[in-house]
Amino acid sequence: MSTIERDILKRTDLEKALRQSELEVTDLRARLAEWEDRYDALPKRDAPFSTVSGREVKPLYTELDHSPADKPIGYPGMYPFTRGPYATMYRTRLWTMRQFAGFATAEETNQRYKYLLEHGQTGLSVAFDFPTLMGYDSDHERSLGEVGVCGVAVSSLADMERLFEDIPLDRVSVSMTINGPAIILFCFYVAAAEKQGVDVSELRGTVQNDILKEYQAQHAWIYPPEPALRLIVDMFEWCSANTPKYNPISISGYHIREAGATAAEELAFTLRNGFEYVERGIARGLDVDSFAPRLSFFFDVHNDFFEEIAKLRAARRIWARGMKEKYGAKNPDSWRLRTHCQTAGVTLTAQQPENNIVRVAYQAMAAALGGTQSLHTNSMDETLALPTEKAVRIALRTQQILAHESGVALTIDPLAGSHYVEALTDELEEDAVGLFEEIDEMGGVVPGIEQGWFQQEIANSAMRQQREVESGDRVTVGVNSFTEGSSDVEIEMLRIDPEVEKRQVASMSDMRAGRDDEVVRVTLAALTEGCRSKENLVPLILDCVRGYCTLYEIRAAMEEVFGSYKEPVFF
Amino acid sequence: MSDERKIRVLVAKPGLDGHDRGAKVIASAFRDAGFEVVYTGLHQTPEMIVNAAIQEDVDVVAMSVLSGAHMTLFPRVKALLDELGADHILLTGGGIIPENDVADLELEGIGRLFGPGTSTSDAIAYVKEWFSTTDDA
Numbered sequence: 001m002s003t004i005e006r007d008i009l010k011r012t013d014l015e016k017a018l019r020q021s022e023l024e025v026t027d028l029r030a031r032l033a034e035w036e037d038r039y040d041a042l043p044k045r046d047a048p049f050s051t052v053s054g055r056e057v058k059p060l061y062t063e064l065d066h067s068p069a070d071k072p073i074g075y076p077g078m079y080p081f082t083r084g085p086y087a088t089m090y091r092t093r094l095w096t097m098r099q100f101a102g103f104a105t106a107e108e109t110n111q112r113y114k115y116l117l118e119h120g121q122t123g124l125s126v127a128f129d130f131p132t133l134m135g136y137d138s139d140h141e142r143s144l145g146e147v148g149v150c151g152v153a154v155s156s157l158a159d160m161e162r163l164f165e166d167i168p169l170d171r172v173s174v175s176m177t178i179n180g181p182a183i184i185l186f187c188f189y190v191a192a193a194e195k196q197g198v199d200v201s202e203l204r205g206t207v208q209n210d211i212l213k214e215y216q217a218q219h220a221w222i223y224p225p226e227p228a229l230r231l232i233v234d235m236f237e238w239c240s241a242n243t244p245k246y247n248p249i250s251i252s253g254y255h256i257r258e259a260g261a262t263a264a265e266e267l268a269f270t271l272r273n274g275f276e277y278v279e280r281g282i283a284r285g286l287d288v289d290s291f292a293p294r295l296s297f298f299f300d301v302h303n304d305f306f307e308e309i310a311k312l313r314a315a316r317r318i319w320a321r322g323m324k325e326k327y328g329a330k331n332p333d334s335w336r337l338r339t340h341c342q343t344a345g346v347t348l349t350a351q352q353p354e355n356n357i358v359r360v361a362y363q364a365m366a367a368a369l370g371g372t373q374s375l376h377t378n379s380m381d382e383t384l385a386l387p388t389e390k391a392v393r394i395a396l397r398t399q400q401i402l403a404h405e406s407g408v409a410l411t412i413d414p415l416a417g418s419h420y421v422e423a424l425t426d427e428l429e430e431d432a433v434g435l436f437e438e439i440d441e442m443g444g445v446v447p448g449i450e451q452g453w454f455q456q457e458i459a460n461s462a463m464r465q466q467r468e469v470e471s472g473d474r475v476t477v478g479v480n481s482f483t484e485g486s487s488d489v490e491i492e493m494l495r496i497d498p499e500v501e502k503r504q505v506a507s508m509s510d511m512r513a514g515r516d517d518e519v520v521r522v523t524l525a526a527l528t529e530g531c532r533s534k535e536n537l538v539p540l541i542l543d544c545v546r547g548y549c550t551l552y553e554i555r556a557a558m559e560e561v562f563g564s565y566k567e568p569v570f571f
Numbered sequence: 572m573s574d575e576r577k578i579r580v581l582v583a584k585p586g587l588d589g590h591d592r593g594a595k596v597i598a599s600a601f602r603d604a605g606f607e608v609v610y611t612g613l614h615q616t617p618e619m620i621v622n623a624a625i626q627e628d629v630d631v632v633a634m635s636v637l638s639g640a641h642m643t644l645f646p647r648v649k650a651l652l653d654e655l656g657a658d659h660i661l662l663t664g665g666g667i668i669p670e671n672d673v674a675d676l677e678l679e680g681i682g683r684l685f686g687p688g689t690s691t692s693d694a695i696a697y698v699k700e701w702f703s704t705t706d707d708a
Binding site: 130131133134136142143144145146149150214218219220258259260346349350351383384385386459462463466470476479480493496567569570571 | 582594599608611644686688692
């Protein structure tokens, strides 16, 4: 047979196949129309039939809503990773159960960490108090009344040493939620590991270090965007050379969502922020594959079960495509989106708080079905105060039941091929691409922040959701419906004794008295000088930290050059 | 007559807490209810809030506190208002504030404090009710 004859045969086969699939589609449409007639003829409940993000949901999804021919679903661990970042997923290792915790002083939080590790938790996650989050020492006047209240107070290396006393930092992975002063707390952590005699190249864990979403949503900033972004790229550079197993950033949608964004906004803003960091790294002259494999993510898992699963699947696909096709990354690890998830604090209700256990369980299941790498489940009492040990234990048990009893971890990406989930995954990806275009039209992420665009979008979405709840259009059980029993809240609460602040302030003054003032002066001056140059600031900050300079002293030494951020105020 | 002029409200975020979803939602709801609303922005000290309240000549200061520092911040703002002869201003607010603390703060002359799950219409009704019963100079 000649080549031409073979080609003709091939074409005939192809034409036959196409005709066949056209016939199938026609047939599907006909059967769908038949069902639609029946559906239209029957009464429906009076309900919104839209997700909590306002996405209209059709009564039925079919093969016609997603086309595997254009977008093959693929395989886990393979580009574009829709089905999961790893080939074996939970068959090798379950997700890390990582409960965010911190309160009072380093000693008290250290006790809580040991308790959690003894109860089967597999990683630690540090919650800092507001002064620490903002870069103030416990004895600074702005810290009054807030020390140790919403997290643990860490003002110097001495506090960090106490926080991890008897917890081997080469064996336990630690996640730290800190952003504005992230580089300083990271250096406390590295120096505390050195003091334990740990080889810092063995450090595993994550520092949140995502400043862009601070301007957009969470608001714990210090410096203006440009110097803040420089600090982040300094971290990328230093960590890729010195702590290769450590994630120097966790690009976070959580706070964007909690502040009011929709699922699509959370997805788009977070990934666009991620790409912004990549562009900044490349602009510094770093090889994209030298730092991109250590970029990690953090998403919220809200009430809408399927939309949240689809969001995580879409996130992996968008990230992989962008990294490979736009930014030219060649290492598959650079394409692979790895994420932590937390159930949505904003969905917890103060009314009938025990109901929150159920909300958290469904959200946790969505996180597992979405293929998360680690998970925090909220405690039922968190709308009232910091969680008690009992509430935390129930939250952890919720994950253990999910992992070991429910069967969700048996097979990989079990919802793949679901008409609804695949259609939602495609839709969310399209929404995100649309939002990327809007952001690019403004000139990128930083101009969008300076104009208050992100903040306004998020506030508008929050207001829309509030109206839906208040009008009764959207049912919140125990709040606007089924309210019987909502007023008898009898729940034990953890309270922080005001003595904590006094003790912490006293220990600061002991620490200051015991250090070498000359070392403090010299290392801080060198840091300020470094801020004027293009030098990587991590080694200079480490020098300050090892000499027991405090958080605020280091913050201020950089602020002298960098200035501080002024928020655009509006509502 | 009190209903001839708009109720002026300062929505304030004291302390280091960055959670402003509630503050922005209540500010928008107050505006939609016809109040004149000034929002301070984040990270305000009690001094900054009281100065703004006096400068803006407001009737009400509504503080949003989710940081757990309410037992420090509400009494401090109240004391400063009294000190500066602005005790005619209603100090109210909301956030994550346990019931017992709400009761203690009320004893110190602080107005109603609203918890999670409050309907904005309850807060609006409360402010209107308070305003209608105060003597308006």
